[in-house]
Amino acid sequence: AQSVTQLDSHVSVSEGTPVLLRCNYSSSYSPSLFWYVQHPNKGLQLLLKYTSAATLVKGINGFEAEFKKSETSFHLTKPSAHMSDAAEYFCVVSLGTYKYIFGTGTRLKVLA
Amino acid sequence: DAMVIQNPRYQVTQFGKPVTLSCSQTLNHNVMYWYQQKSSQAPKLLFHYYDKDFNNEADTPDNFQSRRPNTSFCFLDIRSPGLGDAAMYLCATSVLGQGAINYNEQFFGPGTRLTVL
Known part of the structure; x- marks a missing residue:
């Protein structure tokens, strides 16, 4: 069975410092993985997705994620946090044709 | 721009009073989803x-x-909303994947925030 675990429910960083949001997955085969961001009272926006074409995936707003099969991880990173990055982030794994499993989310706080 | 639209953005209803939330899409995706999201x-x-x-x-x-x-x-x-149904309701669309692995992402609307009084 496929599952996804976000290791941190809250992460605080100072503006201008690196961001690391951790995600581990469990899958019996090579998964399809996504990172979404949700700002307060808004819908979810796709940041990036892993499609097996490349292990390092670049997304929008300077975010990127690296797929590491040996570690079953898909951590999200950004070199320098901006105040506008403060939001909830969800790691999502696709179960196949139509169903997606969401991690519990990580709330990112950016300190001035 | 192709998108997912939800109306209304905010809906207030009374306990037990039926309510309908709507979602439309211009993406021509064959799969549509409804999610309920409670705070945090x-x-x-x-x-x-x-x-x-x-x-x-x-x-x-x-x-x-x-x-x-x-x-x-x-x-x-929602036929008879209860206080526990107060939440954000998200509509999403996607293209049905082919085979065992689906690389197609979901596209989300902005959500409807439902308040039950």
Whole structure:
């Protein structure tokens, strides 16, 4: 069975410092993985997705994620946090044709 | 721009008074989803449509129903809202994946925030 675990429910960083949001997955085969961001009272926006074409995936707003099969991880990173990055982030794994499993989310706080 | 639209953005209803939330899409995607999201939680799938085929999640209360009259529109009906139904309701679309692995992402609307008085 496929599952996804976000290791941190809250992460605080100072503006201008690196961001690391951790995600581990469990899958019996090579998964399809996504990172979404949700700002307060808004819908979810796709940041990036892993499609097996490349292990390092670049997304929008300077975010990127690296797929590491040996570690079953898909951590999200950004070199320098901006105040506008403060939001909830969800790691999502696709179960196949139509169903997606969401991690519990990580709330990112950016300190001035 | 192709998109997913939800109306209204904010809905207030009274305890037990039926309410309908609407979702429309210009993406021509064959799958449409309804999620319920409570504060500080991940979205919870209520049901989805693949074209006109309706698929209910096992733990979705009978109080929740859905209609998809055509490819573009999908409605969420809450027959008798309770206080516990207050939440953000998210509509999403996707293209049905082929084979065992689906690389197609979901596209989300902005959500409807439901308040039950």
